[in-house]
Amino acid sequence: MSNLELSERIISVRAKDGSTATDAPAWTAEIDNPYLHGVYSPSTVETEADNLKVIRGKIPDDLHGAYLRNGPNPVFKPRFNHHPFDGDGMLYGIYFKDGKASYRNRWIQTEAHIKEADKGESIWPGVMGPFDFDLPGFPIKDTSNTDVMYFNDHIVSLWYNAGTPYKVDTQTLETKGRENLNGQLKRALSAHSKVDPEKDELVFFDYFDEFPYMSYGIADKNGNVIHEQDIELPGPRLPHDIGVSQNFVILHDCPFFHDVELLEKTKKRVMTFHRDMPTRFGVQPRYGNGSEVKWFDCEPCYILHVVNCWEEGDWVVQVGCRSTNPMPKADPEDGNLSHMLAYMRLEANMYVWKFNMKTGEVIEGDIDSLNTEFCRSNPLYMGYKSQYSYNQYIMTKEDDNTGTLAFGALVKYDIDSGEYQRYDYGDGVFGSEAPYCPKQGATRNDAEDDGYVTTFVVDSNDWSSSCLIFDAKNITQGPICTIELPHRLPFGFHSNWVRGEDIWK
Numbered sequence: 277m278s279n280l281e282l283s284e285r286i287i288s289v290r291a292k293d294g295s296t297a298t299d300a301p302a303w304t305a306e307i308d309n310p311y312l313h314g315v316y317s318p319s320t321v322e323t324e325a326d327n328l329k330v331i332r333g334k335i336p337d338d339l340h341g342a343y344l345r346n347g348p349n350p351v352f353k354p355r356f357n358h359h360p361f362d363g364d365g366m367l368y369g370i371y372f373k374d375g376k377a378s379y380r381n382r383w384i385q386t387e388a389h390i391k392e393a394d395k396g397e398s399i400w401p402g403v404m405g406p407f408d409f410d411l412p413g414f415p416i417k418d419t420s421n422t423d424v425m426y427f428n429d430h431i432v433s434l435w436y437n438a439g440t441p442y443k444v445d446t447q448t449l450e451t452k453g454r455e456n457l458n459g460q461l462k463r464a465l466s467a468h469s470k471v472d473p474e475k476d477e478l479v480f481f482d483y484f485d486e487f488p489y490m491s492y493g494i495a496d497k498n499g500n501v502i503h504e505q506d507i508e509l510p511g512p513r514l515p516h517d518i519g520v521s522q523n524f525v526i527l528h529d530c531p532f533f534h535d536v537e538l539l540e541k542t543k544k545r546v547m548t549f550h551r552d553m554p555t556r557f558g559v560q561p562r563y564g565n566g567s568e569v570k571w572f573d574c575e576p577c578y579i580l581h582v583v584n585c586w587e588e589g590d591w592v593v594q595v596g597c598r599s600t601n602p603m604p605k606a607d608p609e610d611g612n613l614s615h616m617l618a619y620m621r622l623e624a625n626m627y628v629w630k631f632n633m634k635t636g637e638v639i640e641g642d643i644d645s646l647n648t649e650f651c652r653s654n655p656l657y658m659g660y661k662s663q664y665s666y667n668q669y670i671m672t673k674e675d676d677n678t679g680t681l682a683f684g685a686l687v688k689y690d691i692d693s694g695e696y697q698r699y700d701y702g703d704g705v706f707g708s709e710a711p712y713c714p715k716q717g718a719t720r721n722d723a724e725d726d727g728y729v730t731t732f733v734v735d736s737n738d739w740s741s742s743c744l745i746f747d748a749k750n751i752t753q754g755p756i757c758t759i760e761l762p763h764r765l766p767f768g769f770h771s772n773w774v775r776g777e778d779i780w781k
């Protein structure tokens with residue numbers, strides 16, 4: 277094996293017994309980048325299996341549907357420096373029906389993925405550039421590797437840079453082409469566009485480097501665009517999420533962005549956190565128009581993910597995870613990967629913002645200080661006041677020898693009190709974003725936490741992967757069921773619960 281000094285120093289390439297993940301593509305051994313080794317090793321496996329082995333406990337009979345996770349899984353050796361955001365999107369799904377579980381995983385057949393497969397090598401650069409504006413589509417590879425949701429009879433995969441959404445079969449995970457909203461999608465669609473389960477509509481947003489810099493819209497359950505508008509921002513931004521309450525949407529303008537002139541000159545997108553600028557939230561009626569946006573100035577920060585939003589009289593409330601240091605100091609010892617590694621050392625904590633639509637007043641503050649992100653809540657409560665959030669604890673350098681993004685524990689927050697329950701996955705075991713899974717037939721009349729939470733874990737001690745099912749009421753007791761998965765799952769991004777009624781129609 278080549279000298280992988282940086283990777284060895286930052287995270288162990290080998291497990292404690294000296295073994296390595298043998299299913300990784302051979303080219304990874306040539307690249308010294310911690311996000312291509314250990315738990316981040318790409319997998320070459322596409323597989324499916326029925327009647328999965330239950331290692332512990334019992335699969336609940338009323339768990340009816342699928343836990344789907346998206347994530348980066350690069351096929352070919354990258355042309356330039358590899359960023360963990362770059363890998364080709366792969367969907368991993370575990371399906372629960374009648375107390376049994378099945379599994380399958382497949383790459384998303386994006387246009388870039390198909391073109392690169394035809395050529396047998398990488399064509400597009402990744403997030404770290406150099407951006408190639410002569411390439412078709414986006415100047416970096418649109419991998420569709422970030423988010424996953426169910427909409428209009430299909431699974432839809434999304435990319436965080438606002439890219440092309442892809443439709444995927446609910447059962448086979450076969451890619452069915454672009455989701456272009458019946459030909460009415462004018463541009464791209466960002467990850468964290470979301471489906472309101474009560475109104476059965478897709479609330480979507482897009483952002484770009486040209487005026488007006490952001491757009492927002494709504495599609496009905498059949499995929500027809502029923503509302504669209506431009507959102508004028510002061511310049512190009514990289515908003516990551518959008519807040520949705522029953523009657524309002526909350527648009528994000530965070531002071532963590534890039535300089536377009538510099539990007540054009542250097543072909544690299546350099547992110548700067550402007551600590552002297554406020555974070556602005558644009559609150560407007562869901563079907564409003566650009567002139568109805570009410571902007572609120574808040575403390576400077578960056579926000580990746582919103583937990584939930586709701587209304588309390590004249591107030592619109594947003595709960596999410598906030599970072600006041602989105603670009604931690606780079607360690608020069610990390611060489612040309614130092615900025616990427618620093619950026620990926622995510623620092624965030626649970627936070628609440630309240631916006632008074634009559635007076636313009638803002639109240640904001642911490643809910644708790646623990647380093648958590650990838651926060652999820654009961655989807656049936658979307659837009660309504662909710663009490664619980666299920667977050668991933670982000671490991672810090674102090675926890676382990678890792679300086680990479682890793683989820684060490686599942687944390688259930690009581691938003692009202694800031695208290696939490698916590699379950700640590702174990703030494704060398706890392707989790708995935710864990711969505712709340714309502715019981716079959718559940719409604720908002722049922723208790724908010726009378727359901728399940730699921731996650732995929734990878735155990736670097738033996739490179740096994742499993743699915744854990746938790747009783748949402750009691751996270752601390754650990755999983756009520758552990759299911760063996762047929763192969764090692766690499767680190768992933770977002771996940772979602774899809775109802776059985778939507779999968780098996």
Ligand SMILES: [Fe+2]
Pocket residue numbers: 422436467468516580581770
């Ligand atoms: Fe995200």
